[in-house]
Amino acid sequence: MMPREDDLIARTPWPRGMQLGSLLLLHVVVGLSTAAAWLVLHDAPLSPLRIGLGAIATLLLPGYALSRVLIAVGRVQLAERLLLSLSLSLLLCMATMFFLNWLPTGISAYGWARALWLGTAVCCVLASVRSLLPIADAPLLLPTTVAPPVLRPRWYLPVQLLCAFLTIGLLLGTIVLGIRSAQQQPYPGFTQLWILPAPTDPTRFEIGIGNFEGTDVRYRLEVDYNDRAHAHWSQIVVRDTETVTTPLRLREPLARNEQLTVVLYRQDAPTQAYRQVRIWRNALQESDM
Amino acid sequence: MIARTQQLLWWGWGHVWRIIGDPHAPPRPHLDHAADSWGWAAPISLLSTLGLAVVVLSYEHGRHSLATASPLHWVGLLLIVMPIALRLLMPATPRRERLWLAVLLGLLCYLVKVLYSPLDFRFSDELQHWRSTSDLLQYQRLFTYNHILPVSPLYPGLQATTVPLIHMTGLPIFPAGVIALGVARLVFVLALFHFAELAAKSPFVGGIAVLVYATNPHFLFFHSMFLYQSMAVPLMLVSLYALARWEQSTPAERPGLRAVTIFAMMGVVMTHHITSYGMAAVLLLWFGANFYVRWRNHARPPVVSWLVMLLVILILTWMVYVATVTVGYLAPQLGGALLDLTNLIAGEAKAEETFRPPSGPVFERVFSLLMVATTLGYVSVAAPVIWLRQQHNALALAMGIGALGYFLSIVLRFSSSGAEMTGRLWTFVYVFQAVALGILLREAWLAGVRRWLLRLGGPLLFVLLFIASITAGWPPYWGRLPGPYLVSASERSVTPEGIAAGQWAAQLGRGKRWATDFTHYMMVGAYGAQDPIFNASAVLLTPTMGDAERDFVRWADLDFILIDERLSTDLPQRGYFFDGDDPDIFRYTEPLERDLLTKYQRTPGVSRIYDSGNLVIYTVRAWSNNDAP
Structure with missing residues (x-):
């Protein structure tokens, strides 16, 4: 060839x-x-x-x-x-x-x-x-x-340059607009509530609240031990995108039929349970496989 | 036999020519002159970038659920492609302008995908590779275990280009991945342009090839995603380009080009399995065509023969010593497709049992079918034209014959895993098609086909193919624009609440076993570094939690169940709620009953440890071990 x-x-x-x-x-x-x-x-x-x-x-x-x-x-x-x-x-x-x-x-x-x-x-x-x-x-x-030089009109180069600058500006503007649009996409806010047992001590637990509601929120937290009030926290203020955790300790480990229930209320709807978690004993048991 | 076939083809061509040929056509147009000019590059760039701006505006409207989003989206996409297509189809466009417009087309199409979700990876395949990258950063070693795609860390080419960028720039995974794949897209376009140009010895064909490849239904989104194929395909084209250049170069350049070819080939082998097999097929076809040309014209011996062998050896070595799981990963899909086709041919199965027709609005289905018909048409014309007119050009012959692979892809579509198999095959078949259609159009210009036919027909063909590539590609119509949450709708089901749940799961320790829906499978698998399982309908779709469910939990070694209570609000867009063994797959006529999703909280011993409103996490191990009531 x-x-x-x-x-x-x-x-x-x-x-x-x-x-x-x-x-x-x-x-x-x-x-x-x-x-x-x-x-x-x-x-x-x-x-x-x-x-x-x-x-x-x-x-x-x-x-x-x-x-x-x-x-x-x-x-x-x-x-x-x-x-x-x-x-x-x-x-x-x-x-x-x-x-x-x-x-x-x-x-x-x-x-x-x-x-x-x-x-x-x-x-x-x-x-x-x-x-x-x-x-x-x-x-x-x-x-x-x-190839033989192409004769261009006098406006050719300025127009090309103008278009090139406009293209770069438009491209950068489009990328910025695209990112801002995604950042401002409306999503319903949410609150996380969780309870986790401590890894080694069966009498200790961690309760966590994560606020992603888009605004600071005031909560009330109630803990029931076998359907009886055990502890409560009122006036918990969690800032937007922040999480707070609190330890919880029982006198003795949960028995086989015992459970711990945590209910979260918002202060603007104080009678309506907003989030609820519940834990039985050995909730995070490790696999023996 | 070959001579007889050629005679027949010439006879047929003569008849077609009487219809489309222009007896008063001027002499050969300046299709391939190397004029050193930018032509109309700047104004065309401005227009096409305006198209991208309109697409971004449509995304903004989509996020606010405005009815104007979809029309704007189509206008924007056509505005990106049409000015470039018109200019590339013109015979007198200078080479430099062609190259620039091809690059612009590739990059703007890439930005269409990037700006769909410019803050994080949303597509399920991307999340699978996100996990591999994250593991590599954490453990600083190759070949870690990725439960949600075990084969991914065994082909670490994508991670090998993203991780250094993360370390060298200090950027997180997402922006580093976007930059690395942007570079890969640039490499892809440059390599395809030069490869096609070398195949046909024409910059006109180079530009058309990029244009035709942009009509591949997977080009706009799938090939822009953060996955190993998006990195491997550009490297495959680099290898093919270097090989084509090597064949046509002077002796002084050959050692360097040989090194680039082999180096890129090794890169493909360690980046993506299917791409390396596809590359072997391309090389084999090229070798066959080379052999034929040699036999016919007594030309110099083919250089690709030992490269095919080298590639096969590399693939097998990698598979045996590193990625043995690849066989188990691919064999079920390939074997299932072949079995379905065998049953169809033997009459033991009906096409409606395995073939799933495209869904969506009627006009989209019509366009998808038109695309298939048009592509079959142009492939059927291009292959014989190349056979007749490019007898001395082995590479062009290989492209012409390979383009006929489109027929095979359509046949595969009739198997149960057809859509996926066809998509995988199109990645390679479109390389052949791109060059073949470019050569066909070039031949049409040079042969003096009626100009009005070319000036009108070319753009119309590309408008049709481009629209159809979107209607037939991913995402489907319901996910083409970003917007509010949809039930079981892949990227449209990804919400901050789901991402937060996935990130929260990370504190439970790596590698716990989860049962959940498809979307949150990816969330806990990627962001939480957990090991979720498919095929968990036995515990997700039953009305109560009894002994059978307890046995299943033990057998599957399950720790957690994550439930999205929104699954009871609408039908699944994908056709199923749970991947793997959903018994009513593609047959749902109503949403899931809420009782199915909340049965766990009525089951003593099943702890409800996390609640974010729509998403609830339960622990089931203690319950399954009778360690709780």
Whole structure:
């Protein structure tokens, strides 16, 4: 089979400027990768800088460096280089994961930071060596038979730029609107009530209330021991999205036929049981299988 | 035999040509020129992004249950696709613009899914993989046990790309997953474009291929979800692209491209089982076509032969040493489908027993059927045209023959697990179809088919296929827009109350056994790190709790039962309440009786330890062991 698009390929020597530019780019890659690893190793807080650097140091730079080792500059077009960089980054992450899993330290943040930095740096060194080697006799992918220039009206470029800016603005606005819309989706509020026995002491229990009603709520809590009032709490104020827990202790463990019932009331409907839980003995018995 | 078939095809083509051919057609149009221009990329991008804004507006209306939501949704989706489709179908569009528009289409479709639930993962498959990722972060080791999808941690490619992003950026699982899959989508589009371009040696075909793949019913949502297939399919295309490039490259580039091909192939094998098998099938077909071209034209020997063998060895090695459970996971589906088809052919079963027709509004069903008919039509035309016109191009021949796999997918649809099997097959068949239809349209332009037919027919075809891809895809009509809670409706049943219950369950300790409905199966399994079970109708759908139920609880080793009392308020949208052994699956005519759901609180010894209004959690182990009254 004939080489691909042979008519578009020029048998041109490697331009010196291109060689220097590609070396400079490899230095930038190492610099960015180092900065990203430094942020992780120093436990930098979540910030746009850490997100941006971390994302490209994981999903772009390692693959770019490896692609430069495998395929020299000028042999693939920009879109293909992007494709190779992203896909090889994904694949390098997979390989790195197996390497980290094999280490006694396991798959940790520090391990990732060091391994990705090391992988990127080694690939950059190899790519630099490759770019210094004499050029192979194979042709570089530089188009020579460019299509004739298309005459555009004077308004073409300004309109293109305007549309591009509007597109970016609209896209960002749409994403923000989409997130806000989901955050403000109306859902019925709810309150959680639970009771759990203590793991070791059968006389101790924990009662919890979680308020997700969308507003602060005032509750009243009543505990019945075998249908007899045992304890009660009035005026419990739980702030929205907060949970409160309280311990409960019995004099002796629940017997076989005994139960503990907890009823929660809202202060705005004080006679209507709002939530109810009930526990018999050994409620959280462990499996013996 | 082959020569006779070709003669017959040429004869048929001659007759068709008399109808569609234009005797006054101008000479070859500039379909594949490499003009270095953006063309109309910016205005088209603006229009399509406006479509995304309209889709987001429809989501907003859906969340407030407004009647305008659905029309807005359709308008928005068509506004995203139509300007891009029109431009990609034009013969004179420059290559750079084609590539940009293909990328834009892929990314906007991805954002349609992301903005459906931009705060957390809602789809059940996503939650299964969320658990694997969460386990990996917690234990810092590969191959942990994930009860809700045991095969997921054994194919850790998705986690391998999300977890480093979480560590390097400090982001939680959801945004990191969205970014990783966004990159995977970009890789997918770039790889498909370049692969198709190499297959047909035409950027026109590259753009059309992405457009056609966007009409795959699983493209808009399923392939954008946080699941291993969404990561594996792009890597498969990278491998195919690198292989195609390798075949057509100069010797200096071959070692690098060979490495990329094999590296990507290994990535596919460790990311998703079905994709690796699909890739083996694609390579096998390519090898067959290569062999045929070699035999016919005495060209150079095929390079894909040993790659097929390498891939098969990799798949088997992975399956034997790492993912042995894959056989048990896939065999029932595949075996069941084959058995159903065998019974149908032998006349031992009727199609209505195994085939479940599409549900939904009439117009949606009509579109779905039209899609099948249209796709069968264009595949039937594309395959012979490619056979006649691309005799020297093995890759194009493989694509043409592979496109006929659509017929197989339709046959599989008649089995009981047909919908799932068909969906899985379409992931690969659409790659063939995408390239085949691209080549067909290119041939039509070059051969001088009447221009009005191409200018009108092309866009109409894509409008039809795109609308049908949504009506036939997931989510179904009731879940296509976000909105209030619906009973047994997958992502539409996920509410903050359910998520909170799942998160609360985490404090009970990992790995407890639960019985619950499908939605909360995922909630406690993912957020609570519990081990829920399917097939629990014996304790969920009985009117009382007696000895039989006690025996079942012991046998299933159950600890907890989570009941959603809203199941008594409406019919299940999915057709069943409990996954696995629901006896009235797809036959419900009324909601569950409330007494069925509240029987536990009338049973002495069954503790009711959690109550959030709609969701109640009971403990049953002590009761089953007679350790309580």
